[in-house]
Amino acid sequence: MSASLVATEALTMTYAGGVTALADLTVDVRSGVTGLVGANGAGKSTLLKILLGLLEPTSGSVHVLGLDARGEGPAIRERVGYMPEHDCLPPDVSATEFCVHLGRMSGLPTTAARERTADVLRHVGLYEERYRPMGGYSTGMKQRVKLAQALVHDPDLVLLDEPTNGLDPAGRDDMLDLIRRIGSDFGISAVVTSHLLGELERTCDAVVVIDGGRLLRQSSTADVTAETPVVAVEVDGDPSPLAARLAEAGVEVEARGRLLHVDVADPAAYDVVRDACAELGLGLVRMERQRHRMVEVFSS
Numbered sequence: 001m002s003a004s005l006v007a008t009e010a011l012t013m014t015y016a017g018g019v020t021a022l023a024d025l026t027v028d029v030r031s032g033v034t035g036l037v038g039a040n041g042a043g044k045s046t047l048l049k050i051l052l053g054l055l056e057p058t059s060g061s062v063h064v065l066g067l068d069a070r071g072e073g074p075a076i077r078e079r080v081g082y083m084p085e086h087d088c089l090p091p092d093v094s095a096t097e098f099c100v101h102l103g104r105m106s107g108l109p110t111t112a113a114r115e116r117t118a119d120v121l122r123h124v125g126l127y128e129e130r131y132r133p134m135g136g137y138s139t140g141m142k143q144r145v146k147l148a149q150a151l152v153h154d155p156d157l158v159l160l161d162e163p164t165n166g167l168d169p170a171g172r173d174d175m176l177d178l179i180r181r182i183g184s185d186f187g188i189s190a191v192v193t194s195h196l197l198g199e200l201e202r203t204c205d206a207v208v209v210i211d212g213g214r215l216l217r218q219s220s221t222a223d224v225t226a227e228t229p230v231v232a233v234e235v236d237g238d239p240s241p242l243a244a245r246l247a248e249a250g251v252e253v254e255a256r257g258r259l260l261h262v263d264v265a266d267p268a269a270y271d272v273v274r275d276a277c278a279e280l281g282l283g284l285v286r287m288e289r290q291r292h293r294m295v296e297v298f299s300s
């Protein structure tokens, strides 16, 4: 199993005004892409700022890449990239100037900063427009520059705050693909926040769901969406008598339009379906294993 990239224990953050943004939060993030999901105000941005050592938590422990975020913030920021949620790009500066500047601020020599800037701008698909002032960029292009600047100093981990904010569906898909490829092209792990669980499903290896600053669930995407022992059954007639017969036989069944969802945790249920169809004179058109989607699992 990979090493822990982010580990918090009983992390609590209460702002000066008395708002508790994080409460007793214990999470463990491993390599790959991890989604940090929660409604607006759930505490996602607060957590990212604490991980970067920019905010001091009220209590609890927090380690990033093995470093203590309470005191080793500068060392963490050398190895972690950050894409903030809000627009923060100077309008008169080009994407190249901006990324080279930030690369140099992070300690890269000028030549390395220039080379690395060209690489990351190519990765995010902004190579052609790289010398244009950013004030003329679309929202999608601005989001891409924000992603590029998070990658420019070749970090081990990037923290991306709502990278799909303000994008249309096609722009969102492009951004999620880029994030997926940060791992494959650069070998960099990512923590990505979103208030939309569904959009992270195909991008992330794991998800952490928080609500009101508390952990709701943490699991790998594969575990969440793994095949569940349910089959969808379609017959060539009214499925109601079949549903009744299965229920009588103690098999859990749920009507979904013309389909029946049948619990097959006990494989004997397959025989019950076959025999009931034969007795009722129904032809079996289809039996198909169902996959759960993350959104269904978490809302149940």
Ligand SMILES: Nc1ncnc2c1ncn2[C@@H]1O[C@H](COP(=O)(O)OP(=O)(O)OP(=O)(O)O)[C@@H](O)[C@H]1O
Pocket (backbone or CB within 6 Å): 015, 016, 017, 019, 020, 021, 038, 039, 040, 041, 042, 043, 044, 045, 046, 047, 085, 162
């Ligand atoms: N500087 C601050 N002072 C006081 N309260 C704050 C501060 N920053 C955030 N909060 C409060 O802490 C809670 C969590 O905010 P946070 O921004 O971390 O949530 P979020 O999940 O990132 O939401 P969003 O996506 O809307 O930014 C909210 O109730 C917010 O109002």
